[in-house]
Amino acid sequence: MTYFGIRYVFLFLPIVVLLYNFVPKKIKPLLLLIASYVFFYIKSKKLIVFLILSSLSIYLAGLMIKKIIHKRDEIIREVTKEEKKSIKEKFKNKKKLVLVLTIVFNVAFLFYFKYLNFFFKVLNGIFSVSGLDMTLKLFKHLAPIGISFYTLQAISYLVDVYNEKIEADENPLKVMLYLAFFPTVMEGPITRFNDVKDKIWAGCKVKYQNLCFGYQRIMFGLFKKYVIADRLNIFVKLTFKHYMDYSGITLALGAIFYTILLYMEFSGTMDIVIGTAEIFDIKIKENFKQPFLSKNISEFWSRWHISLGLWFKDYIFYPVSLSKGVKNLTSNIRKKWGNKVSSLIMGAIALFAVWSLNGLWHGAGYTFIVFGYYHFILILLGNIFEPTIVKVCEKNNIDRKSGFYKTIQIIKTTILVFIGELIFRAPNLTVAFGMLKRIFTKFSLNGFKTEVLTLGLDISDFIIVLLALVVIIIISLLREKDINIREKISTKPIVFRWALFYALIIAIILFGAFGPGYAPVDPIYADF
Amino acid sequence: MKNVVKTILFVLGLVVIINVISFLLIPKQNIKKYGMLKTAKYEILAEKENTIDTIVVGDSLVYSAISPMEIWHNYGYTVYDCASPAQVMSENYNDIKVAIESQSPNVIFLEADGLFRNVRKQKWKNYYKRQLEYFAPIINYHNNWKKGIVNFLDSDSNINIYKGYKYITKVKPVTKKVQKKYTNEMKHTTTGENIPDDNLNYFKKIIALCNKNNIKLVFISLPNMKTWSYSKHIEVEKLAKEYNLEFIDFNIDNVLNIDWKKETKDKGGHLNYGGALKASKFIGEYLKNNNLVVSHKNDDDYTSWDKAYMAYKEDLKKNNN
Incomplete structure (x- = not known):
C-alpha cells in the first residue's frame, strides 16, 4: 500500500476516517495510533518492532532526562552561586550520557538496515585492492519503511528535551503516535514534537470542510504523480539505462525530466500527506515552497x-x-x-x-x-x-x-x-559522469530529432505533460504571491467549484499514465 | 444533512461523467448488443462476433505467456486470453460462458493451476476488482483518448491490440532458493494435491459447457516454478484421463526450453516477453499440427487483426524497457 494507491486513498483512509468519527473523543488518538501501526505493519510486517523500540527508547530516555533536569533544579535552588556552575556541569554530563546512548541505540538500527552493506562493500573493495583474500558477506534484508524519517524525528525529540526546548511527555502512546503517525511515517515531512503534539492528541471530529479540503489536496497529489511523474518515468528510465545510445540533448532532457518527475512525485506525496492530516484537523508544515523559483x-x-x-x-x-x-x-x-x-x-x-x-x-x-x-x-x-x-x-x-x-x-x-x-x-x-560527458560533447540536434519520439512518449504525451506543467506553474506562481488558491476557489459558485473538481478527477483517470505501456514510479523517498 | 446531499449529488455527477467518457473510449463493435458496462468488463465481447477461434482461460500465467498477436502474425489464428490475476474455476466458467455469447471457439485451453487455488479468499478479491472495472470502464480504456476525438464515435476504432496478453520485458532471474524448492516439488510422487470442491464443481460445469457447444477443451499447465508441483501434475493428469481431455504440462522436462535466467519477469513465477514468444509458438504449432483451426490471413473479415498487429508492434517498440 502506497499513498498513491487506490487501497490507501479509497479504502484505508476512508475506513480510518469513518471509524475515527464514530469513536468517542478520548479514543480518537488511540485509533490514529492503531491505524498507524496497521499501516506500518502492512508495509513492513514484523519490522514494526524496530519502530516500537525506537519510540519506547526515546520515551524512556526523555523521562530520564526530565528527571535529571528536575533534580538539578531542586538542588540548584538550595546552593550558592559558585556551586551552581559545577552542579549544572555534573547534571549536564548525566543528561548527555542518556542522550548519546539513546541516539546511538537508534542510529545503530539505521546503520544496520541502510549502511552496513555499503560499508561492507567499501571494505571488500579495499581488501580486493590490497590483495587480501577476504570478503565480507552482505546482508539480505529489507529496512523498516521510513526508518530515515522516523529516526530523525526521534533524535529531534530527544535533543529538544535535552536542550529543554520541550518537556518530555508522560504519555508513551503520544510519543509512539508522534513517530508512527501514518501520513508522515513513510516519507515525512520530518515533524517536530512541539508542532504536532497537541493536534495529534486532540481527537477533534472530522469536519466536512476539512474532509473536502483534505481530499482536494490528495487529488492534486495524485494528478502530479499519475499525469506527470509516471508519464515522464518511461523517458527517464530509458535515457538513464541506455545513455550511450543517445545524443547529449536527449540525455539533458532525460535529466530535466527526472528532476521534474522527482519534484512531482515527492511534492505530490506531500500533498497527500498534508491533505490526509488536514482531514484530521492536523496542520503539517509545507515541505516544498516553489523550489524552482x-x-x-x-x-x-x-x-x-x-x-x-x-x-x-x-x-x-x-x-x-x-x-x-x-x-x-x-x-x-x-x-x-x-x-x-x-x-x-x-x-x-x-x-x-x-x-x-x-x-x-x-x-x-x-x-x-x-x-x-x-x-x-x-x-x-x-x-x-x-x-x-x-x-x-x-x-x-x-x-x-x-x-x-x-x-x-x-x-x-x-x-x-x-x-x-x-x-x-x-x-x-560511471553512468553519472558518462552522461554528463555526453551532454557536453555529443550535443546533436539531429540525433535529438530522431531519438525523442522513440523513448516511450508520443506527441500527445508531451502535450499532456506540457499542459499539466502549465497548470502547476500557474498554481506555484500564485502561491509565491501568498494567494491561498483553495480559499479563493471555495468562495466561487458551486457550479464552478464542482466543474473544477470534476476536471481534476477526470484528468487523473483519463490522462494518468497507468495501464499497459506505463511503468509507475516507485515511491522514491520511501526508500530513504 | 445538507452536506450529505451535496456529497451524494457530487458522486452521482461524477458517475455520469465517467460513463459518458467511457462510452466515448471503449470499443464499440458489439456495444449495442451487450451494453457498455458488460463490454467493458469482458473485453472479448468487444471483438467482432464469431471471429475468435481459440480462447485461453486462466490466471496471470495465461496473460504473461500467451500473446495472441504473435500467433496471429505467424499462423493467422485468432486467439484470445481471458485471464485475470489468481483466477479461480468459477471465474473461468463465467468467462467461457460470456465469451461464447459472441464467439464460437473451436478450442479452449484451460490453465490448470487455478484448480488448486483457495477459492473463498480469491473470489472476494477478484469480485471487487471486476466490479470496479464494471462501474468505471474508463480505467481499462482510458489511454484511447490518444486516438483523437474524431475516432471516438467510429465503430472500428479503439480495437484491442493485446487481446488479453500483458506485455512485460522485465527480467528477474530465478533464485537458487526458488530453483531448489521447485526441484523438490517436482520429485515424483504418487500422492495428488487436493482440489477444492468448488473448483471441481465448476470444472465439471466447464466440461458440460464445452461439450454442449462442441468445443475441444485442453488442459495446460504453463511454465511456473513457484506454485506448480508434481503432485498437482498427477492430480490434473488423473482428471484429464477421467474426462478424456488432453493435458499439456509445460513444466515436465521444461518442454519449452525456458531460460529461467532470462525469460521470467519475477524469479520463476511468470514468463516475460521472451518466454511468451516460446509459449505462443507452441500453441500456434499445436493448433496447426492438430488441424484444429484455420488461418485467416488475407481474409477481408479479419483486416482489423492486421491493424491490431501493426499497432501492437509499434507499442512493443515504444515500450521496450
Whole structure:
C-alpha cells in the first residue's frame, strides 16, 4: 500500500476516517495510533518492532532526562552561586550520557538496515585492492519503511528535551503516535514534537470542510504523480539505462525530466500527506515552497524538502558551528586573518558536516555522497564569491533586484539542480559522469530529432505533460504571491467549484499514465 | 444533512461523467448488443462476433505467456486470453460462458493451476476488482483518448491490440532458493494435491459447457516454478484421463526450453516477453499440427487483426524497457 494507491486513498483512509468519527473523543488518538501501526505493519510486517523500540527508547530516555533536569533544579535552588556552575556541569554530563546512548541505540538500527552493506562493500573493495583474500558477506534484508524519517524525528525529540526546548511527555502512546503517525511515517515531512503534539492528541471530529479540503489536496497529489511523474518515468528510465545510445540533448532532457518527475512525485506525496492530516484537523508544515523559483542553491534547499533542511540546520549545522573544537579553531583564525575569513571557515566546516550527512541520508552509495559534496561546493562557492559579485554589480550598475537579473539567477540555479539530480538518479558514478560527458560533447540536434519520439512518449504525451506543467506553474506562481488558491476557489459558485473538481478527477483517470505501456514510479523517498 | 446531499449529488455527477467518457473510449463493435458496462468488463465481447477461434482461460500465467498477436502474425489464428490475476474455476466458467455469447471457439485451453487455488479468499478479491472495472470502464480504456476525438464515435476504432496478453520485458532471474524448492516439488510422487470442491464443481460445469457447444477443451499447465508441483501434475493428469481431455504440462522436462535466467519477469513465477514468444509458438504449432483451426490471413473479415498487429508492434517498440 502506497499513498498513491487506490487501497490507501479509497479504502484505508476512508475506513480510518469513518471509524475515527464514530469513536468517542478520548479514543480518537488511540485509533490514529492503531491505524498507524496497521499501516506500518502492512508495509513492513514484523519490522514494526524496530519502530516500537525506537519510540519506547526515546520515551524512556526523555523521562530520564526530565528527571535529571528536575533534580538539578531542586538542588540548584538550595546552593550558592559558585556551586551552581559545577552542579549544572555534573547534571549536564548525566543528561548527555542518556542522550548519546539513546541516539546511538537508534542510529545503530539505521546503520544496520541502510549502511552496513555499503560499508561492507567499501571494505571488500579495499581488501580486493590490497590483495587480501577476504570478503565480507552482505546482508539480505529489507529496512523498516521510513526508518530515515522516523529516526530523525526521534533524535529531534530527544535533543529538544535535552536542550529543554520541550518537556518530555508522560504519555508513551503520544510519543509512539508522534513517530508512527501514518501520513508522515513513510516519507515525512520530518515533524517536530512541539508542532504536532497537541493536534495529534486532540481527537477533534472530522469536519466536512476539512474532509473536502483534505481530499482536494490528495487529488492534486495524485494528478502530479499519475499525469506527470509516471508519464515522464518511461523517458527517464530509458535515457538513464541506455545513455550511450543517445545524443547529449536527449540525455539533458532525460535529466530535466527526472528532476521534474522527482519534484512531482515527492511534492505530490506531500500533498497527500498534508491533505490526509488536514482531514484530521492536523496542520503539517509545507515541505516544498516553489523550489524552482530559487535564485541560488542555498535558497533552493530552503524551499525543497524544507523539513530535512531545517533538521540539518538545527541538529547538525548549529551544534557543529558552536562546538568547542570549531570555536577554538575559528578564534585562532580570527586572530590571524580577521572576522570574515573565520566566519567563512566556521560555516564551511559546519556545511561540510551537513552535506556529508545529507548525501548519506539520501542513500548508501557513492552517487549520493558525490550528490552531497556537489551541493556543499556550490553553496560554499556561493558564500565565497557573494561579496565579489555584489561589488561587480555595483561597479557596473547592475540592479540585482531587477526581474532580468533574478530570472538569470533562477535559470542558473535550475541548471545546477538538474546536474545534481542527474548524479542522484544515476545508478553509479560511471553512468553519472558518462552522461554528463555526453551532454557536453555529443550535443546533436539531429540525433535529438530522431531519438525523442522513440523513448516511450508520443506527441500527445508531451502535450499532456506540457499542459499539466502549465497548470502547476500557474498554481506555484500564485502561491509565491501568498494567494491561498483553495480559499479563493471555495468562495466561487458551486457550479464552478464542482466543474473544477470534476476536471481534476477526470484528468487523473483519463490522462494518468497507468495501464499497459506505463511503468509507475516507485515511491522514491520511501526508500530513504 | 445538507452536506450529505451535496456529497451524494457530487458522486452521482461524477458517475455520469465517467460513463459518458467511457462510452466515448471503449470499443464499440458489439456495444449495442451487450451494453457498455458488460463490454467493458469482458473485453472479448468487444471483438467482432464469431471471429475468435481459440480462447485461453486462466490466471496471470495465461496473460504473461500467451500473446495472441504473435500467433496471429505467424499462423493467422485468432486467439484470445481471458485471464485475470489468481483466477479461480468459477471465474473461468463465467468467462467461457460470456465469451461464447459472441464467439464460437473451436478450442479452449484451460490453465490448470487455478484448480488448486483457495477459492473463498480469491473470489472476494477478484469480485471487487471486476466490479470496479464494471462501474468505471474508463480505467481499462482510458489511454484511447490518444486516438483523437474524431475516432471516438467510429465503430472500428479503439480495437484491442493485446487481446488479453500483458506485455512485460522485465527480467528477474530465478533464485537458487526458488530453483531448489521447485526441484523438490517436482520429485515424483504418487500422492495428488487436493482440489477444492468448488473448483471441481465448476470444472465439471466447464466440461458440460464445452461439450454442449462442441468445443475441444485442453488442459495446460504453463511454465511456473513457484506454485506448480508434481503432485498437482498427477492430480490434473488423473482428471484429464477421467474426462478424456488432453493435458499439456509445460513444466515436465521444461518442454519449452525456458531460460529461467532470462525469460521470467519475477524469479520463476511468470514468463516475460521472451518466454511468451516460446509459449505462443507452441500453441500456434499445436493448433496447426492438430488441424484444429484455420488461418485467416488475407481474409477481408479479419483486416482489423492486421491493424491490431501493426499497432501492437509499434507499442512493443515504444515500450521496450
